[in-house]
Amino acid sequence: MTIESALVNDMSGSGLDNVVAAETILSHVDGNAGQLIIRGYHLAELASWTFEQVLELLWSGQTANTMTATDIRMQLAGARERAFALIQPQTRALTPVEALRLQLSALSDTETCPHYIMAVAAVPVFTAATIRMKQGLAPIAPDPSLGHSADFLYMLSGVIPSVEQIKALDTYLTTVSDHGLNASTFTARVIASTEAGLFSSVIGALCALKGPLHGGAPGPVLDMLDAIGEKANIKTWLRDRLERGERLMGFGHRIYRVRDPRADVLKEAVSALQDGSDRILFAGQVEQAALALLEVKKPLRSLQTNVEFYTALVLEAVGFPRDSFTNVFAAGRMAGWTAHVLEQERLGRLIRPQSNYIGPSPR
Template identity: 70%
Template sequence: MAPIAPSAPKLAAQTPAPGLDDVIAAETRLSHVDGQAGKLIIAGYHLQQLAHWRFEQVLELLWRDLAQPPLTAEEIGKALGKARVTAFSLMQPLLAGIRTLSPVEALRLLLSALPDDAAEPHHVLAVASVPVFTAAIVRQARGLAPVSPNASCSQAEDFLRMLGDANPDDDKVKALDTYLVTVSDHGLNASTFTARVIASTKAGMFSSVVGGLCALKGPLHGGAPGPVLDMLDDIGDETRIEPWLAAALDRGERLMGFGHRIYRVRDPRADVLKGAVSALKDGSGRIAFAGKVETAALHLLKERKPLRPLQTNVEFYTALVLEAVGFPRDSFTNVFAAGRMAGWTAHVLEQDQTGRLIRPQSCYVGTMPS
């Protein structure tokens, strides 16, 4: 399968722009987001081409030419298995300290404890740790003991096994694999940019990805999939779909799972995840209901806001996938981080190769001294 070269990006803005819109701050070979065409390219491949890849294969693609020594997907799988065992041992003394924290706060604490002198390759340990920590956080909230990793499992399989303390169904492993691949990288988003800025100071891999997680914690970036399920629960049944949506729009509320800062058309990740959740053996009633909500919402948004491109985004089907494979909605940001850690680590490695401190200028608008 031949890689696809992305189209040329826009030229950098020459004047200050709110939110740094259209300002180019880095060169990368890792991913390209074409919001006008609704395309996501990851390391030379359209997202749709990667939809059936395993997470380890995408890690090989992202880490290629950046991490030493170079590893095949099979070698990465073995390294991740070993690193999950390491992460589990590092986590054990800290579990008591996370009991009162939210899932993302607990993950932040545990990632912060990864030692800079760790013998494991830091990019591997960072990626391996998130499923271990997240599964333990969820289980502790349920009053259950953490489940130790199985180094012979794939990342997605072991994630679900540690979550439920049982061998997961193959279709659920496949759905989670597709999710991790789909969210693995997405241009210079807020968390990735944060990770690159920290990496440029030579603070190290773990500090950089913890910074990425702190940015992802913000509700404008990584915290929205859970409310999609809240919306579906509140609607309740098919007779209430259009009245509920119309009333929400009348109140000036945002419909969760629709609209995106970058995409002017449908988010390509939504279709990939729709395919993943549709392939699951159970949950068809929930999925069919969500599909009717989506159809009605798109109709109403086009009718009410004809000048705004409000299409289905990644959050809508993320919520359905993660619910179907067994994650509680308050852990969704952590699972997002498990996938995006692939991109964060790759961007940190890429930034390290530049050797350049990121230090943009600001435009002073205050008063001048007399």
Template identity: 70%
Template sequence: MSPSAALTPVLAAESPAPGLDNVIAAETRLSHVDGQAGELIIAGHHLQQLAGHRFEEVLELLWSGLVPQPLSAGEIAARLGKARVRAFALMQPLLPGLAHLSPVESLRLLLAALPDDSAEPHHVLAVAAVPVFTAAIIRQARGLPLVAPDAARSHAADFLAMLRNEPPADDKVRALDTYLVTVSDHGFNASTFAARVIASTKAGLFSSVVGGLCALKGPLHGGAPGPVLDMLDAIGTEARIVDWLTDSLDRGERLMGFGHRIYRVRDPRADVLKEAVSALKDGSGRIAFAGKVEAAALSLLHERKPLRPLQTNVEFYTALLLEAVGFPRDSFTNVFAAGRMAGWTAHVLEQELTGRLIRPQSRYVGPMPA
């Protein structure tokens, strides 16, 4: 056999779509994404219908039918409160190990330490733990004392109280609730699919959601909102907007906060978050400036790439909202995880009900043996 023949791959008639585009991997009742119509449905409700509701109410929808005992939003809020207190106690011995880790690496370590034999329902403890861990990670990095959770507060309100050590303003609680609801689930995105694959092995809920977080950490998935603020900072003033954006496009750089793998039109989450940000009582100067950047960017993108649907995505107004309610930009992926944990836990529970190992086939295209 000649060397060239030995290296000739065996190609099948049809190759799978790169990235598994348009491949149906499973059925789910949890969420539906229509990229052509710009539509997101979560547990039978359009996102726009859920905006303005508390995070606990969306958890009620997502967990319904997947747990032995159905719970109302009020009962979920009470259980989350108790679980936040439990998570705070579990976390404290581990805090010295967080030195020199990034916020998302710290969250990964703490979530991985949740015990599989926990008395609390695992899906409740997982959702409760992320705000507790995230607030502690931020405060410890700043050299500030930790703030214990208050079981009587709502999930979003307690998140902000643990972060700032002060009663949170109502408008900021509403904004954070809207964010958590908006990112709670989004079809078979990379992190959700990773969590479901792990769940299919019966590894357990905590292992599954840690896998989800590891996928979310990647800059092509959940690690991108912070650079939107870096872009706004670099532009600086209104007079520089067009020149800065033009120079970036001339260099072939991506404008952060624009374009999406699935949506061929405007990301519906962007509009929901834009409205939530606009309702905040402070930060209007930053928000107004961002609006001018958005308008200029959309105009330039349409002019430069008229055949590519590059619209505002969820990252753009995520960055503005999370900054406005008080989160540092290096923690944005953690806050994303706090919302997406709702979807991860629901998908893990749904996958466990199937009892079927996810084991797709691959197509070999390497050389054949002699």
């Protein structure tokens, strides 16, 4: 056995699983019980909140000034206008997440707007502009009279969205706003602990989110539904993929050993948005068939519906192209990233874990 292969074998169990690396007041994930608690509230309780209300909850006590959801809405509106002036047309040649990474990097540490406000405001501005520029269309300036989710959809299409569309996007952004110490949030906290600043911290978090092992696969859920095509093909298509050892997109989660609670919240949101539509009904049929097959094919593993499955349907329904889904996820998770950065900065302690050396001894 070579040194390299021995190294891989010795580190195969690494990943910091079950290691407590921080104490936080922000969120708690109970994978065995299928619960997500965000600052004292079960996720289902927050499903009716606006995104600004969730920001108020996460930022409460962590910023220099106390802000209500109304204050946050007004400050975000002004920050979106500031971010619009920073759009870089050359990013049309990049993927949406690469374009977002580049444009967030242009935010200056000397920015006078509170950085946590600007970070949250900038994501929908840059994302909507990139989508439109890649379609050969001009970016649409934000409308400061609109709330955050409504303005995101307006900048995307140029049309004032319906109440149902706004509600669906608010629910999505709220649902993904925070989720314990996941890879991107941990990245943000490590960078914040060096006092590098909030923008550097959330850009690092976005880079971690970009990785397919963390960012998930909501886009490929739609590819799966498209490939299945119609009800008569569902069981055959799914069974064929499982027999070939392939993963069914939208099922299974690293943490949850039961159904992902976010899936139920988003299922309700998309059902209200497109009540009785063929797409939603078809997706439900695919979900039920997949769960039944997974129970038979993989009886020792609990592979339940995860957040990706209904994320894909919600974001498709409100008009986002599937290659931009990671950006929209980042728009929601920016709430948690900024809150964790603020929390870490208040601690004022460098995160510096130890490692075990398992290489060769000096000769």
